[in-house]
Amino acid sequence: MHFLSSAQMRTWDWRTVERDGIPGAKLMHRAGMMVARIVARMAVLRGTRRIYIVAGRGNNGGDAFVAARFLHQEGFVVKTLLACPSDAVQGDARLAWDAMLAAEVPWRVMKDDTSWATLNDDPFARHAVFVDGLLGTGSHGAPQGAVAAAVRWLAALRHGTIVAVDLPSGLDTDTGEPTEPIVRADLTVTFGAPKTGFANLKAWKFLGHLEVVDIGLPHKGMPNSDLPMQCMDAISLGGLLPRRARDSHKGNYGHVLVIAGSRGLNGAPALAALGALRGGAGLVSAVVPAECLAALAAHAPSAMAHAVATEADVMTRATLAALPKRPEMFDVVVAGPGMTSATGTMEIVEDLLEDTAPRLLLDADALNVFAGRPEALRRKQDPTHASLIITPHPGEAARLLNITVAEVQSKRELVAQELAIKTGAVVVLKGAGTIVCAPGPGHMPHLNFTGNPGMAKGGSGDVLAGLIAALWAQGLTPFDAACLGVYLHGTAGDLAAWKLGERALTAEETAAHIGPAFQWLESVQA
Numbered sequence: 001m002h003f004l005s006s007a008q009m010r011t012w013d014w015r016t017v018e019r020d021g022i023p024g025a026k027l028m029h030r031a032g033m034m035v036a037r038i039v040a041r042m043a044v045l046r047g048t049r050r051i052y053i054v055a056g057r058g059n060n061g062g063d064a065f066v067a068a069r070f071l072h073q074e075g076f077v078v079k080t081l082l083a084c085p086s087d088a089v090q091g092d093a094r095l096a097w098d099a100m101l102a103a104e105v106p107w108r109v110m111k112d113d114t115s116w117a118t119l120n121d122d123p124f125a126r127h128a129v130f131v132d133g134l135l136g137t138g139s140h141g142a143p144q145g146a147v148a149a150a151v152r153w154l155a156a157l158r159h160g161t162i163v164a165v166d167l168p169s170g171l172d173t174d175t176g177e178p179t180e181p182i183v184r185a186d187l188t189v190t191f192g193a194p195k196t197g198f199a200n201l202k203a204w205k206f207l208g209h210l211e212v213v214d215i216g217l218p219h220k221g222m223p224n225s226d227l228p229m230q231c232m233d234a235i236s237l238g239g240l241l242p243r244r245a246r247d248s249h250k251g252n253y254g255h256v257l258v259i260a261g262s263r264g265l266n267g268a269p270a271l272a273a274l275g276a277l278r279g280g281a282g283l284v285s286a287v288v289p290a291e292c293l294a295a296l297a298a299h300a301p302s303a304m305a306h307a308v309a310t311e312a313d314v315m316t317r318a319t320l321a322a323l324p325k326r327p328e329m330f331d332v333v334v335a336g337p338g339m340t341s342a343t344g345t346m347e348i349v350e351d352l353l354e355d356t357a358p359r360l361l362l363d364a365d366a367l368n369v370f371a372g373r374p375e376a377l378r379r380k381q382d383p384t385h386a387s388l389i390i391t392p393h394p395g396e397a398a399r400l401l402n403i404t405v406a407e408v409q410s411k412r413e414l415v416a417q418e419l420a421i422k423t424g425a426v427v428v429l430k431g432a433g434t435i436v437c438a439p440g441p442g443h444m445p446h447l448n449f450t451g452n453p454g455m456a457k458g459g460s461g462d463v464l465a466g467l468i469a470a471l472w473a474q475g476l477t478p479f480d481a482a483c484l485g486v487y488l489h490g491t492a493g494d495l496a497a498w499k500l501g502e503r504a505l506t507a508e509e510t511a512a513h514i515g516p517a518f519q520w521l522e523s524v525q526a
Contacts (some may be wrong), residue, residue, distance in 0.1 A: 001194060001212060001224035001229075001230055001231050001233045001235060001236050001310045002193060002194075002222070002224070002227070002230060002482065003193065003194050003195065003225055003227040003229065003230070003231060004192075004193040004194070004195065004196060004197045004222075004223060004225060004256070005173070005174050005195070005196045005226070006137040006138065006174055006195070007227070007301035008223040009137050009192065009195070010118075010137075010138075011224055012192060012193075012217055012221055012222055013027070013069055013217070013222050013381075015218075015221035016217050016218060016221055017099045018220055019100065019221070020221065022087075022216060022218075023063035023340045024059075024091075024092045025092045025096075025199060027168075027215050027216055027217070028059065028062050028063055028066060028092050028093070028095075028096055029066055029096075030216050030221075031063040031066070031165075031166075031191050032063045032064070032065065032069070032070065033066065033067075033070055033097065033214045034189060034191075034213040034214075034215065034524070035063060035064070035066075035067040035131065035163070035165055035189050036066070036067040036070035036071050036074070036349070036521060037524070038163065038187070038189050038211060038213075038433035038523075038524060039051060039067060039070060039071060039129055039131060040046020040074060040152060041520065041523060042161060042163060042186075042187060042498065043076060043129045043468050044266050045495060045498045045499050046127065046129060046161055046498060046499070048127050048128060048129060049075070049076050049077050049080045049130065050076075050077050050124055050125075050127070050129070050167075051068075051071050051076050051077065051078055051079070051128060051129050051130075052078075052080075052081060052124075052125065052128050052129070052130045052131065052148055052160075052443065053065070053067065053068040053078060053079070053080040053081065053105075053131045053133060053152060053201075054130060054131060054132055054134060054153075055068075055080060055081070055082055055083065055131075055133035055134060055233035055334050056082075056083050056084055056092075056095045056133065056135060056150075057083075057084040057090070057092055057093065057145055058132040058135070058136060058138060058139075058402075059091070059092060059095060059133065059136060059138070059139075060133050060135060060165055060166055061082075061089065061092075061093055061094040061097075061133050061134070061167050062093030062094075062097070062119060063096075063133060063136075063166070063191075064080075064081070064131055064133025064165050065093065065099070065100040065133075066094040066096045066099070066100075067091050067117075067131060067133075068080050068100050068105050069099055069100045069103045069105060070133075070254040070392055071094075071505065072100075072103055072104075072105045073195070073207075075102060075104040077124075078105050078106070078107065079105075079106050079107070079108070079124065080100065080105055080107040080108070081107070081108055081110050081119075081136060081150070081480065081511070082107060082108065082109045082110065083110055083146045083147045083149070083150040084109070084146060084147075085109060085210050086107075090213040090274065097239035098189075099264040099470050101181075103120075106185070106419070110146065110149070110150060111146055111149075112146060113149045113152065113153075114147055115149070116150065116152070117153075121336075121475055124451030125157075125159070125160065126159045126160070127159055128159075128160045128161075129162075129163060130157065130160055130161065130162045130163070130496060131162075131165060132152060132154060132162055132163065132164040132165060132168060133164050133165040133182045133186060134147050134150055134169040134183075135169040135170070135296060136148065136166045136167065137166060137167065137195065138163070138173070138349070139169075139173075139177065139328075139392050142170065142177070142179035142180060142181070143170055143181060143182075145271050148181060149171070149274055149402060150169075151169050151170055151181040151183055151227060152181045153180065154169075154183045155182065155183055155184060156182050160378045161186045161187075161498065162183060162184070162185045162186050162187075162208075163185065163186065163187045163189060163517055164183060164187070164189070164207075164208075165166070165189060166188075166189070166190050166191055166195075167188060167190060167195060167197075167198075167207075167414065168182060168183040168184065168185045168188060168206045168207065169182070169183045170182030170183055170196065170206075171183075171203055171207075172197050173195045173196070173197050173471050174195070174196050174197050175196075175197050175199060175200060176197030176199065176200025176201075176202055176203035177197070177200065177202060177203075177231065178198075178202060178203070178206055178481060181514075182206055183206065183378070184205065184206050184208075184322055185207060185208045186204060186208040186211050186498070187192070187208045187209045187210075187211070187494075188207045188208055189211050189213055190210065190211070190212050190213070191212075191213060191215045191217075192210060192212070192214070192215060192217045192222075192348070193231075193233040194210065194212055194233065194449075196226070196227055197223075198231070199227060199229055199231075199447060201433065204432065204433060204449070207449060209243070209449065209451075209452070209491070209494045210231075210233075210284070210341075210450070211233070212231065212233035212234065212235055213234070213235070213524060213525075214525070225417075227408040228354025228444055228445050229413060229445050229446070229447055230445070231447055231449065232436070232445065232446050232447065232448045232449070232450075232478065232483050232486060233487075234487075234488045234521055234524045234525040235525055236483075237360065237480075237483060237484045237487055237521065238249045238434060238472055238521055238525035239477055239525075240297075240480050240484050241278060241280075241471070241476070241484070242475065245285050249477070250282035250283055251280070251282055251283075251411050253280055253281055253282030253283075253284065253407040253473070253474050254281050254282055254283070254331040254332065254470065254475075255282065255283040255284075255286045255289065255330050255331050255332075255334050255473065256276040256281045256283070256287045256331065256333075256334065256385050256466070256467065256469045256470055256473050257284075257286070257289045257330040257332070257333045257334070257357075258272045258273050258284065258303070258331065258334045258337075258365060258463075258469075259288075259289075259315070259319070259333065259334065259335040259336075259337075259339075259348065259352075260286065260288060260292075260334070260335065260336065260337040260339060260416050261288040261289055261315075261337070261338045261339065262289060262291075262294040262310070262313055262315070262338055262339055262340045262342075263289060263291050263310070263313035264313075265315075265337075265338030265339075265340070266291055266292045266295040266338075267299070267338070267462075268294050268337035268338025268339075268364070268459070268462050269286050269288045269292050269295070269296060269337060269338060269462075270286075270292070270295040270296045270299040270303075271299065271300075271337070271339050271463050271466070271507050271508070271511065272299050272334055272462040272463070272466040272469075273296060273299075273303040273462035273464050273466060274284075274298040274299055274300040274303075274462060274463060274464025274466065274508070274511045275396065275462065275465065275467040275469075275470070275489075275511055276303075276334070276466035276467065276469050276470040276473075276516070277300060277302050277474055277515035278463075278466075278467065278472070278511050278512075279302065279466065279468075279470030279471055279488075279514060280313075280468075280470050280471070280474055281465040281469070281470035281473050281474070281475050282473075283304070284300070284302065284303040284304070284390075284466075285303065285305075285306065285325075285330070286300075286302045286304070286305050286306065286381065287306060287308055287315075288306070288307060288308070289307065289308065289310045289313070289314075289315060289324060290307040290308075290310075291313075292305075292338075293305055293307055293425075296496070297375050299508065300391075303316040304316055305499075306323065308323075309320050309322070310397070311344065314339065314340050314342040314344050314345065315339065315344055315345070315348060316344035316347065316348070316496060317344065317347040317348060317351060319344075319348060320348060320351055320352075320356075320506065324352070325357050325358065325514070327352060327356045327357040328355075328357060328358055328365065329390070331358070331359065331472075331473040332357075332359045332360075332361060332469040332470075332472050332473040333352060333357040333359070333360050333361070333365075333469075334360050334361045334363065334465050334466060334469045335352055335360070335362055335366045336349070336350055336364040336366025336367065336465075337363055337364045337365070337461070337462040337465060338362040338363050338364065338365070338368065338462070339364070340364040340365055341365050341368045341369050342369075344357065345366065345371075345396075346369040346524070348366075349362065349366045349369060349370075351389075353377065353379055353419075354380075355379065357378055358387060359378070359387050359388075359390045359478070360387060360388050360389070360472075361387070361388075361390075361391065361468060361469050361471055361472070362389070362390045362391070362425075363379065363390070363391045363392075363461060363462070363465040364396070364461065364462075364465075367387070367390060367392050367399075367400060368397045370398060370400060371399040371400060371402070372400070374400045374401060374422040374423050375402075375422050375423070376421060377422075377423040377424075377425060378388065378422070378423055378425075378511070379424060379426040382424040384404070384427055387477075387478070388424065388425040388426070389417070389425055389426045389428065389468060389472070389478050389481070389482055390423060390425045390426075390427055390428070391426075391430060391461065391465055391468070392408055392419070392428075392429060392430065393429075393430045393431060393461060394408045394412075394426070394429070394430075394431050397415055397419060397429055398504070401415065401418065401419070405463040406526070407429070407431075410509070412429055412431070412433065413435055413437070413447075414433055416436070416437040416445050416446060417430060417437050418434040419437075420437045420438060420439040420440075420443070424439050425439060425480050426438050426482050427479040428464075428468070428482050428486060430461060430464070432486055433447055433448060433449070434447075434448040434486045434490070435447055435448070436448070436453070436479065436482045436483050436486060438478075446483055448483075448486045448487060448490055449490075450486075450487055450489075450490025450491045451489070451490030451494065451496055452490075452492075452494055452497045452502055452505075453502055454496075454497045454501070454502030454503065454504075454505030455490070455493040455507075455510060456492065457503060457505065457506060457507055458466045459506070459507030459509045460489075460493070460510060461488065461507070462507065463507050463510055463511045464486070464489045465486060467485045467489055468481050468485035469481075469513060470485075471484055471485050476482045476502050483500040487521070488514060488517045488518065488521065489510065489514070491511035491515040491517040491518075491521065492510050492511070492512075492514045492516070492522055493505065493510045493513070494507040495513045495516050495517060496509045496510055496512070497519060499513075
């Protein structure tokens with residue numbers, strides 16, 4: 001989905017209300033309902049029924065008042081804290097305020113820092129979910145007065161979880177530059193389209209997990225974007241996988257082959273296979289050294305394991321010849337995790353690239369063995385139908401292009417485009433703000449806003465490789481499989497972190513939350 005500026009969002013809103021005749025109050029109702037739905041999911045994950053609605057007088061506050069009413073009616077314990085006199089709330093926001101009062105949601109006016117300080121010892125505030133409905137896209141500059149006091153209080157919280165309405169208060173909509181004070185959200189629910197400033201790296205640590213939700217703005221009225229990049233979002237990704245037929249069987253959902261592992265790197269093939277199984281592949285096979293069988297049996301027992309001989313503890317070209325089924329008999333082949341940069345790895349990947357595998361995903365050491373030679377990864381196939389996905393992290397991308405990691409990180413979207421052009425592959429450049437880019441002219445990089453620092457652990461990329469392969473095997477295009485896989489993988493990591501914390505998060509726990517991530521996707525796009 002395109003990124004839009006505050007002016008473009010105002011134009012879209014105006015067209016919707018004035019030209020299409022959709023009342024602003026109806027849009028506000030829809031926005032508040034979607035916020036309430038996501039906040040409720042977050043509260044359940046955090047094991048709490050306590051919700052603080054922190055709101056201002058504008059339409060952003062109106063969205064929050066609607067959310068407060070819905071949450072109260074669903075049985076959550078809701079308190080609304082208003083950063084302005086109640087008679088300052090006007091327009092559509094006033095209608096939402098009056099409806100909230102009619103539902104008997106408790107509220108209180110907070111005038112200054114002293115008012116907020118009285119809540120510091122409030123037991124209700126511990127482990128609650130806080131909804132930031134203070135400032136929206138119409139605000140400019142740093143928060144002032146009572147709103148600034150509210151933002152300072154939210155920024156100082158040491159317990160609980162913050163959900164921002166449309167954007168974190170204090171973040172500039174168009175530039176993404178943070179002001180002082182500013183709210184650091186765990187999750188941001190934005191309406192209609194991602195905002196231009198969100199693409200700024202400085203904004204990401206304040207946005208948290210980003211969800212773009214549909215509030216009924218007609219797509220025909222959406223302005224054109226000025227930013228040569230798009231956002232991965234639930235609206236665009238939610239309909240990619242059709243509902244499964246009741247009479248289907250495992251053969252309907254693809255067979256993924258994982259070629260991975262070496263002595264000392266026993267877990268990589270198990271995690272890749274686990275990602276493929278959680279991603280919905282009907283069948284998963286793994287070709288591994290014998291040392292990897294125990295890990296596969298422990299973590300991915302549904303995968304069919306084939307142990308092969310090794311030389312100097314790594315697989316060789318003879319590995320493929322020993323397979324009971326040739327690679328071209330599988331729907332998708334994943335190669336690289338835990339294979340080391342040995343000559344045998346290069347030979348295996350070269351054979352796979354020679355059109356033996358119809359759809360090939362290369363990760364980790366399958367990329368490292370081509371350091372400085374990205375063109376060697378280009379396959380001999382119809383350039384209009386990509387049959388290759390590569391999933392480098394910044395270090396692997398730097399080695400492929402013979403540049404530094406700092407250079408990769410300073411121009412991530414350009415690096416992804418360059419790799420796509422040189423390899424002919426769909427590129428998944430991993431890291432904070434993973435970028436997916438398809439080869440060929442006219443393909444914009446797509447930016448992901450799911451995931452968290454807890455996923456910066458060994459094995460996360462292996463799970464992602466298997467997940468993308470499973471989606472590809474189920475009939476998605478390579479680009480759609482990559483985008484959906486990246487979004488789901490990050491969401492799974494976020495769900496696990498919200499439930500368990502970031503520090504202790506492991507790749508296995510991310511994989512275990514892929515199922516809930518599919519459910520999350522369904523819930524936020526409805």
